[in-house]
Amino acid sequence: MRIFTRRGFLILEAIIAIGILSVILVTVLPSLSFFVKRARRSQNETQATLLLQEGMEVAYHVFSTTSNWDLYAIDTSYRPVHNGMWELVAGVDTDLETLYTRKIEIKAVCRHPATSAQPGEILDVPDCSAAHGLFDPTSRSLITTVSWDEGGTVQTLTAKLLVTKQLLSL
């Protein structure tokens, strides 16, 4: 009878040990997964920031070295390309670094009609004419957007740059 009790005790010890280990694994594994996901997200954001900066820098360079801005249609998406020199071509960059999508949108700038009180202040409104504004032919808003899929959720980074011919001396 005592021998039987000792046998049971060994199995009980093993079951308790496995139980404790399982509880530890169940608790630790989701935390590890969380940290890995967070690290990956941080890396993706860093890379997306570089792509965003690249888009902004190319768009600025193209607009600061081109006097004929009519070459780039308003409300159209462009992507940067280089063949010895930077150029913007209509379209959207997809599968950048196998993950990212990037586009550079050219937007018209709506301004308040110049008066002594408000000399051409920018009007951030959906309908320029309804707000009694005027589109400024010497200004453009360059909006770069980088988006990527992260575990089924679309992440987006956007940056906006205002360029004016007066400041660029074009």
Add this chain to the structure above:
Amino acid sequence: MELLIGMTLISFIFLGVITATAVLLNSNARVKQIDHLEQAKNDLQLEFSNSIRWAKAITIVSPSELTITNSDSSTSAYQLDVSTKRIVKNGVPITSDTVDIMNFEINDYSRLPAPALRSLQLFIEMQHHDFSAVRQTFRLVVSQRVGS
């Protein structure tokens, strides 16, 4: 028999704990190495973004050597020191000795000939000094600003 099963289970548990500890320690070391590279990347991004954007004049001396005349008329010469594998500015290293710069390449994609505004693409490849498996490559585009 029960003793044998017990010992086997305990051995498995012991091995599991040892492996988990080793993995955690190793990943901690790996994270530190990656952090070194991230820091170097951020430093270089900041350094080149500021100096190129606000440069008075930019001269590409060779595909891995760049000379910038700053807004205060001082000059900054950047190049890769192949013996120490560090990027130097006027002879002084600006990257850490824990990071080896394996490649530093400058491409000029400006639309107009000099002295018009420049737009440069820098390609930098780096790896950890002690662990070559930890490596990173990045591309940085910076355009010179009007009135700089």
